[in-house]
Amino acid sequence: MSRDDALSMLKLAKNVRDYFSGMRQRAHDLTQLTSPADEPGSNGYNKLLVNRGEPKGTFVLGEEQVNQEYTYAKELVHRLEEALGITEASDEQATTDVTNAGEQGGGFAG
Numbered sequence: 001m002s003r004d005d006a007l008s009m010l011k012l013a014k015n016v017r018d019y020f021s022g023m024r025q026r027a028h029d030l031t032q033l034t035s036p037a038d039e040p041g042s043n044g045y046n047k048l049l050v051n052r053g054e055p056k057g058t059f060v061l062g063e064e065q066v067n068q069e070y071t072y073a074k075e076l077v078h079r080l081e082e083a084l085g086i087t088e089a090s091d092e093q094a095t096t097d098v099t100n101a102g103e104q105g106g107g108f109a110g
Contacts, residue, residue: 003084010080017073024070027063 001009031050035042051057056064 006080006084010077010084013073013076013080017070017077020066020070020073023066024063027059027066030059031057031063033059 031052033046033050035046047057049057049059052060
């Protein structure tokens with residue numbers, strides 16, 4: 001992968017991470033819903049949505065999925081930044097090596 005491709009992927013990964021970051025609060029808010037009335041039908045339906053026990057409610061499962069996606073995107077950003085840092089260090093080292101080799105002289109052209 002070229003450096004430009006990695007930078008483009010990093011930008012996209014950051015956008016995805018930020019998107020899921022914002023979605024995390026909305027997903028959590030859904031798990032805090034309460035029944036509109038204290039009667040068996042409303043309570044039963046609400047439990048299907050927000051139950052943290054077993055079986056987990058639909059909104060709880062959704063919150064877990066959003067958190068997993070956020071964690072994945074966050075790790076991808078970290079690894080891409082780390083890889084680009086290594087690439088930049090390697091480029092700087094190559095430039096130094098070429099400069100030093102040119103100053104030494106005595107090569108085929110010198």
